[in-house]
Amino acid sequence: MPGPWCSPSLCPWGRHRSPRLTRPGYARFVSVSTRCPVRAPRAKSFCVRVKLRQYVTFAAQPIMPVVGSTRTFTAPYGAARAPAACSHPIAVFPRRKVWSCRMRRPQAAIGASLLVLVVAAAGVALVRPAGRKAESYAPRAGHLAPLFALKDTRGRLVTLRQLKGTPVLINFFATWCIPCRSEMPRIETFYRSHSSDLRVLAVDKAEPASDVQSFAASFKLQFVPVLDSNYAVSNQYGVYGIQPVSFWLDARGTIRAVDYGPMTAAQMSAGLRKVQTA
Helix, strand or coil, X not given: CCCCCCCCCCCCCCCCCCCCEEECCCCCEEECCCCCCCCCCCCCCCCCCCCHHHCEEEECCXXXXXXXXXXXXXXXCEEEECCCCCCCEEEECCCCCCCCCCXXXXXXXXXXXXXXXXXXXXXXXXXXXXXXXXXXXXXXXXXXXXXXXXXECCCCEEEHHHHCCCCEEEEEECCCCHHHHHHHHHHHHHHHHCCCCCEEEEEEECCCHXXXXXXXXXXXXXXXXXXXXCCHHHHHCCCCCCCCEEEEECCCCEEEEEEECCCCHHHHHHHHHHHHHC
């Protein structure tokens, strides 16, 4: 049974418990219920604004990330221990202080500045910066893809500019993300069948190179993942959540399709057709 952190009968906007910090820091858990409506954000009301480079997200049991031998995820400004029994998505927000965020009046709900988009079908959450729309950050189809340069797990610098002239699939993932782990074998199979027509850039979000190397070896990936160690590229592309996000770029570097969540083989074929016919 889910614990009080994530009981589906409790709307996360109505009740909230701050976690016990494992060391000095600023973090908070928000339990996500698929029954809870998304509230309209207000930039300066109720629960403080989010700075893009000051948060991380992950999912709780049974899709909890395991860092080392513990179930503790270290955030940029501290660490927080996850609840022992939980089956719903959890989001961690490093803040300048720990907020209780218990709503006592209807006005409080109107002023909520938490942005958690509940994706019921996938059972995961997308985290948006407070006070802004996700669309204002995420490049869309028809836009030029933001250029970036990242090191891969072997220490080599990989730039998006180098790949112009060939369609590119940029896939944001994490080694502990269960939807990402289920999707990666399909990406590898698809890449093996279309390696002459497509380049794959798998962008890992702020994990040690050794963990990503082990992940790539376990799936026998023929492409080498790159490391987004400070979330800079994730922020550029508006990737704030705990699910995989894929951008399909044509040979000129223009985004032709964006897929949120784990892709099927049919979605990958459709994405490749879009970038080839553009």
